[in-house]
Amino acid sequence: MKRAYNFNAGPAALPLEVLQEAQAELLDFQGTGMSVMELSHRSKDYDAVHEEARMLLREIMDIPDNYDIQFIQGGASLQFYMVPLNLLAEGQTANYILTGSWSEKALAEAEKVGKTKVGASTEGEKYRRIPNLQELEISGDEAYVHITSNNTIYGTQWQQFPDTKGVPLVADMSSDILSRPIEVERFGLIYAGAQKNLGPSGVTVVIIRDDLLERSKDSLPTMLSYVTYGRTRSLYNTPPTFAIYMLGKVLRWVQSQGLYNITKLNETKAKLLYEVIDGSNGFYRGHAEPESRSLMNVTFNLPTAELEQKFLAEAKEAGFVGLGGHRSVGGCRASIYNAVPLEACAALRDFMLVFKARH
Numbered sequence: 001m002k003r004a005y006n007f008n009a010g011p012a013a014l015p016l017e018v019l020q021e022a023q024a025e026l027l028d029f030q031g032t033g034m035s036v037m038e039l040s041h042r043s044k045d046y047d048a049v050h051e052e053a054r055m056l057l058r059e060i061m062d063i064p065d066n067y068d069i070q071f072i073q074g075g076a077s078l079q080f081y082m083v084p085l086n087l088l089a090e091g092q093t094a095n096y097i098l099t100g101s102w103s104e105k106a107l108a109e110a111e112k113v114g115k116t117k118v119g120a121s122t123e124g125e126k127y128r129r130i131p132n133l134q135e136l137e138i139s140g141d142e143a144y145v146h147i148t149s150n151n152t153i154y155g156t157q158w159q160q161f162p163d164t165k166g167v168p169l170v171a172d173m174s175s176d177i178l179s180r181p182i183e184v185e186r187f188g189l190i191y192a193g194a195q196k197n198l199g200p201s202g203v204t205v206v207i208i209r210d211d212l213l214e215r216s217k218d219s220l221p222t223m224l225s226y227v228t229y230g231r232t233r234s235l236y237n238t239p240p241t242f243a244i245y246m247l248g249k250v251l252r253w254v255q256s257q258g259l260y261n262i263t264k265l266n267e268t269k270a271k272l273l274y275e276v277i278d279g280s281n282g283f284y285r286g287h288a289e290p291e292s293r294s295l296m297n298v299t300f301n302l303p304t305a306e307l308e309q310k311f312l313a314e315a316k317e318a319g320f321v322g323l324g325g326h327r328s329v330g331g332c333r334a335s336i337y338n339a340v341p342l343e344a345c346a347a348l349r350d351f352m353l354v355f356k357a358r359h
């Protein structure tokens with residue numbers, strides 16, 4: 001068996017050890033004689049899995065006690081609507097910083113719920129950069145300020161987070177959660193679909209500060225209220241048990257590697273590829289401006305569309321998977337999340353160097 005060089009943007013590569021563990025336990029989870037998929041979500045065995053995942057995330061991210069950790073279905077895309085539904089009251093305004101397609105989508109959902117404004121946008125520059133902190137218009141009386149910490153499609157990432165004058169900062173961290181340490185205290189709410197850095201698709205992690213739970217109106221649909229998940233430890237109805245089990249395994253893997261080491265490795269991996277781009281005399285053209293570059297998604301173009309097609313075809317032939325840019329922007333993109341090994345990035349670097357030399 002040969003594992004692919006997997007640069008998929010999401011669902012994405014998982015640590016080999018995690019897959020092997022899941023394989024070994026598939027038919028008989030810890031002596032139960034059942035797969036974890038077959039356990040009752042009300043059983044003690046499943047409850048231990050559920051609680052361990054929450055506990056590990058709290059430990060690794062150093063999440064303070066006044067934040068609840070929730071597991072919700074519907075992807076990050078449902079959070080685009082749940083955030084304003086729960087946090088944006090009548091008469092208030094939500095502030096969205098636009099740094100790419102995902103922030104645009106989040107804003108579009110908020111507009112269905114209430115009043116919004118755009119505190120900054122780099123759309124005019126094809127989302128090549130994150131706005132400077134001085135460019136942000138935050139008045140201080142908004143319901144919240146929403147950012148996308150890593151722009152999966154454009155390959156940009158916030159390097160510093162804004163001071164929001166006491167307004168809760170809400171972040172979509174789907175594509176860079178656990179890629180680097182962050183200060184959770186600076187955020188009111190963090191959400192992330194699991195399928196990039198945390199596990200398989202099917203579960204979305206929400207980290208919400210307790211005081212924000214008080215904003216949800218009682219009249220909200222039960223399944224769309226953060227209060228429901230908070231009250232029941234995300235066990236109001238059947239949670240995505242297998243996805244949470246896999247999330248727990250990925251978290252244990254992160255803990256064993258150490259978040260510090262993972263961050264360093266992510267920097268090394270990204271550097272391998274950005275150095276090829278920067279040293280290519282314009283053959284490879286990075287989409288993101290250097291100071292906004294993402295450690296998770298490396299986006300680039302080639303001199304012509306024909307060469308891009310050739311690059312992608314030959315890369316595929318050579319065993320590289322998922323290097324095509326998002327359908328909305330084209331070009332090339334290497335997604336190098338936590339579980340993508342250094343060797344895969346080194347192999348891609350070598351391939352890029354050889355391809356350039358031949359063309």
Ligand SMILES: *Cc1c(COP(=O)(O)O)cnc(C)c1O
Pocket residue numbers: 010074075076077078102148150151152172173174175193194196
């Ligand atoms: C992938 C992604 C999404 C969409 O996630 P779904 O779980 O498919 O809804 C949203 N935001 C960001 C930043 C993403 O990378």
